[in-house]
Amino acid sequence: MTVDSTLLEMRSITKTFPGVTALEDVNLVVRSGEIHAICGENGAGKSTLMKVLSGVHPHGTYTGQIVYQGDEVRFSNIRASEQAGIVIIHQELALVPGMSITENIFLGNEPRRRGSIDWKAAQRRALELMEQVGLREDPDTLIKDIGVGKQQLVEIAKAFAKEVKLLILDEPTAALNEADSQHLLDLLRGFRERGITSIIISHKLNEIAAVADTITILRDGRTIESLDVKADGVNEDRIVRGMVGRELHSRFPDHTPDPGEVFFEVRDWTVRHPISTERLVCKGSSFTVKRGEIVGFAGLMGAGRTELAMSLFGRSYGVYLGGRVFKDGKEIQLRTVAEAIEHGLAYVSEDRKAIGLNLLDDIKTSMVAAKLSKISTHGVIDQVEEHRVAEEYRKSLRVKTPSVDEGVTKLSGGNQQKVVLAKWMFTDPDLLILDEPTRGIDVGAKYEIYGIIQRLADQGKGVIVISSELPELIGLCDRIYTVFEGTITGDVARGDADPELLMKQMTSTKKIPTP
Amino acid sequence: MSRIKDLQKNLFGGTTSNARQFGMIFTLVAIILLFEVWTGGLTLTSGNLIAVVSQYSYILILSIGMLMVIVAGHIDLSVGSVAAFTGIVVAKAMQEFSLPWPVGILVGLAVGALIGAWQGFWVAYIGVPAFIVTLAGMLLFRGGNQYIGNADTVPVPEGFRSIGAGFLPEIGPNTGYNNLTLLLGVAACVAVVWRELRARQTRHEMQADVAPVWISGLRLVVMVGVIIFATLRFAGGRVGTSLPISGIILIALVLAYSYYTRNTIGGRHIYAVGGNARAAELSGVKLKRVNFMVMMNMSILAALAGMIFVARSSASGPQDGLSWELDAIAAVFIGGAAVSGGLGTISGSIVGGLVMALLNNGLQLKGVGSDMVQIIKGLVLLLAVAFDVYNKSQGRFSILGSLMRPFRRDDPGQPLDRSLSTSDTDKAPIAG
Numbered sequence: 001m002t003v004d005s006t007l008l009e010m011r012s013i014t015k016t017f018p019g020v021t022a023l024e025d026v027n028l029v030v031r032s033g034e035i036h037a038i039c040g041e042n043g044a045g046k047s048t049l050m051k052v053l054s055g056v057h058p059h060g061t062y063t064g065q066i067v068y069q070g071d072e073v074r075f076s077n078i079r080a081s082e083q084a085g086i087v088i089i090h091q092e093l094a095l096v097p098g099m100s101i102t103e104n105i106f107l108g109n110e111p112r113r114r115g116s117i118d119w120k121a122a123q124r125r126a127l128e129l130m131e132q133v134g135l136r137e138d139p140d141t142l143i144k145d146i147g148v149g150k151q152q153l154v155e156i157a158k159a160f161a162k163e164v165k166l167l168i169l170d171e172p173t174a175a176l177n178e179a180d181s182q183h184l185l186d187l188l189r190g191f192r193e194r195g196i197t198s199i200i201i202s203h204k205l206n207e208i209a210a211v212a213d214t215i216t217i218l219r220d221g222r223t224i225e226s227l228d229v230k231a232d233g234v235n236e237d238r239i240v241r242g243m244v245g246r247e248l249h250s251r252f253p254d255h256t257p258d259p260g261e262v263f264f265e266v267r268d269w270t271v272r273h274p275i276s277t278e279r280l281v282c283k284g285s286s287f288t289v290k291r292g293e294i295v296g297f298a299g300l301m302g303a304g305r306t307e308l309a310m311s312l313f314g315r316s317y318g319v320y321l322g323g324r325v326f327k328d329g330k331e332i333q334l335r336t337v338a339e340a341i342e343h344g345l346a347y348v349s350e351d352r353k354a355i356g357l358n359l360l361d362d363i364k365t366s367m368v369a370a371k372l373s374k375i376s377t378h379g380v381i382d383q384v385e386e387h388r389v390a391e392e393y394r395k396s397l398r399v400k401t402p403s404v405d406e407g408v409t410k411l412s413g414g415n416q417q418k419v420v421l422a423k424w425m426f427t428d429p430d431l432l433i434l435d436e437p438t439r440g441i442d443v444g445a446k447y448e449i450y451g452i453i454q455r456l457a458d459q460g461k462g463v464i465v466i467s468s469e470l471p472e473l474i475g476l477c478d479r480i481y482t483v484f485e486g487t488i489t490g491d492v493a494r495g496d497a498d499p500e501l502l503m504k505q506m507t508s509t510k511k512i513p514t515p
Numbered sequence: 516m517s518r519i520k521d522l523q524k525n526l527f528g529g530t531t532s533n534a535r536q537f538g539m540i541f542t543l544v545a546i547i548l549l550f551e552v553w554t555g556g557l558t559l560t561s562g563n564l565i566a567v568v569s570q571y572s573y574i575l576i577l578s579i580g581m582l583m584v585i586v587a588g589h590i591d592l593s594v595g596s597v598a599a600f601t602g603i604v605v606a607k608a609m610q611e612f613s614l615p616w617p618v619g620i621l622v623g624l625a626v627g628a629l630i631g632a633w634q635g636f637w638v639a640y641i642g643v644p645a646f647i648v649t650l651a652g653m654l655l656f657r658g659g660n661q662y663i664g665n666a667d668t669v670p671v672p673e674g675f676r677s678i679g680a681g682f683l684p685e686i687g688p689n690t691g692y693n694n695l696t697l698l699l700g701v702a703a704c705v706a707v708v709w710r711e712l713r714a715r716q717t718r719h720e721m722q723a724d725v726a727p728v729w730i731s732g733l734r735l736v737v738m739v740g741v742i743i744f745a746t747l748r749f750a751g752g753r754v755g756t757s758l759p760i761s762g763i764i765l766i767a768l769v770l771a772y773s774y775y776t777r778n779t780i781g782g783r784h785i786y787a788v789g790g791n792a793r794a795a796e797l798s799g800v801k802l803k804r805v806n807f808m809v810m811m812n813m814s815i816l817a818a819l820a821g822m823i824f825v826a827r828s829s830a831s832g833p834q835d836g837l838s839w840e841l842d843a844i845a846a847v848f849i850g851g852a853a854v855s856g857g858l859g860t861i862s863g864s865i866v867g868g869l870v871m872a873l874l875n876n877g878l879q880l881k882g883v884g885s886d887m888v889q890i891i892k893g894l895v896l897l898l899a900v901a902f903d904v905y906n907k908s909q910g911r912f913s914i915l916g917s918l919m920r921p922f923r924r925d926d927p928g929q930p931l932d933r934s935l936s937t938s939d940t941d942k943a944p945i946a947g
């Protein structure tokens with residue numbers, strides 16, 4: 001097989017769900033040994049296409065043909081596709097948190113000797129695999145004790161434990177910081193050298209432009225085009241044009257910030273880790289937010305930004321040790337989430353599936369869940385009103401769904417994020433804390449969400465944005481705090497914010513005086 | 516053919532129905548018909564229907580509370596013992612202190628509330644799994660029953676018996692029927708029509724598709740038909756009998772609780788806690804309070820069921836309430852609730868409870884021994900739930916289920932999404 005031969009061809013794939021056509025006549029050609037990117041807006045059908053390929057949606061539930069290594073294949077489940085060397089790493093990781101790295105790598109694929117698991121061999125092999133993916137950890141460490149970046153690497157090691165020829169990564173870098181993402185992309189390049197083909201789905205177009213050989217663009221469940229990155233000289237703007245069907249001139253809507261008075265202030269906020277008694281996750285943090293101001297929190301993974309936000313939001317994380325909160329000059333107590341909501345706080349979590357949504361709910365129920373009292377009289381919910389509110393948000397946030405009665409699991413990742421956003425906008429907060437609000441969201445939708453954030457600010461609300469993407473913070477925020485290991489290390493005004501300065505403050509303990 | 520599609524979609528699809536329940540109604544009808552034929556028409560006689568209600572209302576009352584417990588993600592194994600314990604306490608109290616029977620009932624409810632508070636405390640505030648707390652409660656209160664009653668039976672006064680064995684009085688002209696029951700039937704018909712009209716109007720206000728008029732009409736004809744049939748049966752029994760008082764208590768409870776679970780904030784919160792406790796907490800739901808209330812409510816209903824049972828059998832004994840928990844839990848699961856919590860409806864559980872009750876009754880009518888009764892009930896539970904699980908794991912609904920679009924509180928997710936996301940839930944990395 002030569003380098004340029006076709007490894008995989010998906011022909012005219014059509015996949016429908018009740019009420020939605022997720023894929024219509026989609027074609028995909030992947031050459032052996034390349035890195036093939038799939039781009040498209042939220043709900044374009046990227047994940048669905050990969051699920052069709054990997055047997056999650058088995059043969060018979062879609063129409064069309066899959067030709068792999070020259071033969072037509074009909075996978076009836078994931079196991080069948082894995083046997084053929086196709087391994088998919090889903091948008092949501094599937095590791096067992098309470099098990100060790102080794103155990104996870106060999107889960108369902110345990111090396112055996114005389115009927116029992118050969119843990120020695122597993123250990124050895126795990127170390128080899130971890131070496132290959134550049135994961136330096138004790139193989140006995142539990143999954144829940146390592147960061148998302150490393151968990152991602154475990155997933156890949158797990159894929160290598162099986163004979164992988166085609167590795168599929170669905171938004172692998174969405175939850176990773178820049179360094180971890182870079183590491184992962186380098187890894188993919190290494191695989192390419194070794195002849196392993198990868199398909200990568202990502203909304204981080206700069207990464208795509210940098211790493212991919214070919215890009216296939218989907219829009220509304222259809223193949224729009226396939227680009228050869230080198231030959232066509234593809235850059236980010238070119239990809240965006242394919243995805244949204246028009247030129248997008250700027251990544252951020254125009255906005256003239258008009259911050260008012262300081263209305264929210266936190267002093268000496270100190271929080272301890274929930275389990276380890278010595279570890280402080282917030283070390284005397286103090287900060288302020290003005291009305292109409294968009295304030296960013298920059299920091300590396302594990303810097304304590306989420307912990308700060310969640311502990312403020314009704315002490316939902318860790319153990320409170322000290323600190324005071326003032327709103328409009330008066331001290332307020334935020335001991336429970338209900339109290340926090342009452343005082344006009346809203347926290348949009350970074351992990352929408354685990355803690356942001358009840359996945360059994362439908363869209364409208366989710367949207368009103370955080371402030372049912374607003375649509376109720378004497379504890380009785382007005383269901384007409386509920387429907388009306390949900391419809392309103394569906395339209396204004398452009399949630400892609402046939403009906404607000406649908407279950408939230410049926411939405412694509414980005415659209416679920418919009419539902420979570422609606423849920424908290426509905427509480428009509430004074431201070432909206434957004435934790436990674438655009439994770440896994442496409443460029444167009446990002447633009448919309450930035451617009452929403454700016455509109456909220458213009459209404460006089462304070463907005464806090466926690467993000468691992470520096471360009472996002474720089475483009476959006478009026479002021480940026482940097483956080484390093486639980487300490488606020490800097491307070492940078494819009495005009496002074498540049499990646500280099502922020503990066504420096506995000507990685508140094510030295511408290512830099514407020515300018 | 517679109518008319519048939521419309522019919523399939525809408526006939527059983529009020530806001531309360533779901534695919535699962537649709538299948539259940541068929542099962543129920545099938546069981547009724549089966550026993551009707553098998554017993555040579557005994558099942559649907561007035562006498563038998565009245566007996567079923569007064570004998571098995573406890574299953575239905577318990578399954579209301581159990582549904583809420585299971586939706587919140589717990590289980591209650593102690594209901595039978597709690598019922599028995601309450602029964603003996605009330606019987607003893609009325610005997611020893613010659614309390615008037617209405618006070619006796621209040622005492623019983625208070626005992627239920629206390630026990631519920633005790634169990635709720637361990638579950639909600641200490642965090643002991645409900646399975647353990649109520650397993651302990653099962654032993655505790657069974658032992659308590661035997662301790663207080665000296666393992667003997669204690670009779671209850673005449674007035675008290677009315678809540679278990681009482682009937683509506685005969686008043687008004689001699690129509691050959693029990694007039695009050697007829698009146699209730701008429702009221703039910705009116706209510707059903709009114710509800711259908713209101714539901715149509717609500718759909719209209721929501722700008723959602725409204726079912727064609729002829730479908731609403733057909734649905735009304737079916738429902739009103741069933742009500743009229745039941746009314747005539749219950750009203751047309753032996754003179755002096757009617758719809759039993761316990762049946763009226765039951766209907767009131769069903770209406771109140773299904774309204775509560777469907778339309779109120781408190782009800783929503785129970786589903787939220789069962790669906791994703793952490794997400795609920797972060798949405799401002801008071802997790803501990805919800806868990807506490809759900810457990811407490813269950814014990815109060817168990818106490819009520821216990822009293823009704825004692826009233827019917829006119830004495831409280833050490834064997835009361837034995838294995839009631841199994842009937843109630845089975846009813847809830849047959850009625851479509853999810854083992855993992857967050858899903859299920861009161862009306863589904865009632866249908867499941869009726870299946871269990873009619874199964875008990877039919878087998879008893881045929882004189883089937885208790886050995887076979889248990890075997891058959893066990894198999895029915897297993898098969899009913901397995902059928903559902905199998906269909907879901909195949910990524911398709913049952914033939915029956917696919918006849919209609921799922922409505923609220925039906926499982927909206929594909930099984931795969933669910934399993935992926937639950938593993939995701941456990942992971943929940945807190946990164947900043």
Ligand SMILES: Nc1ncnc2c1ncn2[C@@H]1O[C@H](COP(=O)(O)OP(=O)(O)OP(=O)(O)O)[C@@H](O)[C@H]1O
Nearest residue numbers: 017022042043044045046047048410411412413414
């Ligand atoms: N199980 C399902 N049931 C019903 N509809 C579904 C299901 N899974 C996906 N869809 C629908 O199919 C369409 C494509 O979804 P898919 O998850 O493939 O999008 P995506 O391109 O991966 O988006 P994102 O970038 O947001 O992850 C969406 O409209 C979605 O609502």
Ligand SMILES: [Mg+2]
Nearest residue numbers: 046047091413
């Ligand atoms: Mg996706």
